[in-house]
Amino acid sequence: MIAALDPVGIAVTALSGALLAARMRQTFVTMAFFAVLTGVGGGTVRDLLIGAPVFWVHNAWTAPVCLVVALTVWFSPARWWQGESTRVIEWADAAGLGAYAVLGTAKALALGVAPVPAAMMGVITGCVGGVIRDVVAGRPSIIMRPELYVTPAALASAICAGGTVAGLSNMAVWSVAALAGFGLRGAAIHWQLGLPAYGHVKDGDR
Amino acid sequence: MIAALDPVGIAVTALSGALLAARMRQTFVTMAFFAVLTGVGGGTVRDLLIGAPVFWVHNAWTAPVCLVVALTVWFSPARWWQGESTRVIEWADAAGLGAYAVLGTAKALALGVAPVPAAMMGVITGCVGGVIRDVVAGRPSIIMRPELYVTPAALASAICAGGTVAGLSNMAVWSVAALAGFGLRGAAIHWQLGLPAYGHVKDGDR
């Protein structure tokens, strides 16, 4: 099941990169570059950190999926990606965020990484592709916005690492963790939730 | 032959980093940092991704070459690097772009990487040093400009990967690929070619 989900997840993440390039009126080459960067960025950093072979380098289909996404965005009518479908993509991305956070944490735990760094690998898998995309694009990174994005990834990763350490069954832990991440990110999309900033908390203290 | 070309290629790439630091009126330390970053950046990312030992870390001369380039720029008269020589440097960089794209692709293929990711390693070797340099310098990265720069690297890498998969002789494939990359980049310099941006294509569709 995970094997079937994986191309879909990569495609959704790559799509967010390609659409950013479209919004910034970039060329096709830039669009392809961003699709690859966003699609594989988080997992790449995770694999380098835990010392695993980088997943898409020794896998023949991952990079082509990203290129096909870029080609699709380039040649399709712009209205496909506007209005209602923006919302669909955002929800697909929320599902991917939960799934990747769990996948990243589980892979790190399987390689013998300690729980706290393993949970960080989940956050990295879910979020770092988007951070690199934003830094290269020269716009404020998602990590610098109050929007709840990293937090759902952290929640899913923490539940996954905690549940595994507690010895619960993998299937149960993974499902609950991914759903929790997806749910929190979905709530943030629906109610436009954000975290309080440093100043606000201090103001409240007074 | 490749062994003899290599220090020259590194020096040309390092030079582009050092000259950017000079144009931005930076200090010598920043200039040295940029020379190293630009000179070895692309090959470093490639080696990390394909799991090879990072080429300049276990090689005693690569890093000193970058430092010598920075020292040369710092102590030489500024006019050495202006006017006519800008053009010479640009053409040397074009030759390096083609050669590095082929070198990166061939190294990845030799390590058993599949053709599409291997071609991407060629693009990374040729371009990522410049992208990192621009991101650290806080200026719009070369990947965000319509200028034909990544495209020649992609062309050379694709020909190299395609020809190797087709079983053609290495020497023929490498030469054709490097020349095609150099030729396209040269044409872009000479006629100031650029790729169409996303909006333009859509406007034309109407």
Add this chain to the structure above:
Amino acid sequence: MIAALDPVGIAVTALSGALLAARMRQTFVTMAFFAVLTGVGGGTVRDLLIGAPVFWVHNAWTAPVCLVVALTVWFSPARWWQGESTRVIEWADAAGLGAYAVLGTAKALALGVAPVPAAMMGVITGCVGGVIRDVVAGRPSIIMRPELYVTPAALASAICAGGTVAGLSNMAVWSVAALAGFGLRGAAIHWQLGLPAYGHVKDGDR
């Protein structure tokens, strides 16, 4: 002794990341992300480059130390980190800079890296965490400022590499190198020393 210093060093570096997030009025999640990024960034890049296992991934306490630092900054009164204590933190950071430059160089030399690239690993260990932090935060990186920051790390690293190549005793070389780096950074803090920029030197030439 080094084992005892290490958590302190990580904490001081992580603190600089957490405090930047506080000054930028970010959320707690961003603060934690910055504490980790700054605390482990330089050592991570060094370990990837020299092919060593990334130090904090296979170590259960390093990541938690960074998180505790972020929690401390978040829940403590803002005045703890202002006025006089800014100075204390800056001096602690100077001590860490010297120590990390030596640690990075020595680790690379121990793994058989040649002297010049090994000295660069020292600079990377001391400075790259801060560079990544600044790039992700979208502000001018420390490498782009004339302030003497990279230079003390380069001095400590060069002494460490040079002394080791000359066959001097490790303890003597390490102490002198770390003290030289700390001293130069301290002098820069005290007298606000900076390096001359490229333009100034050229103006002086005329």
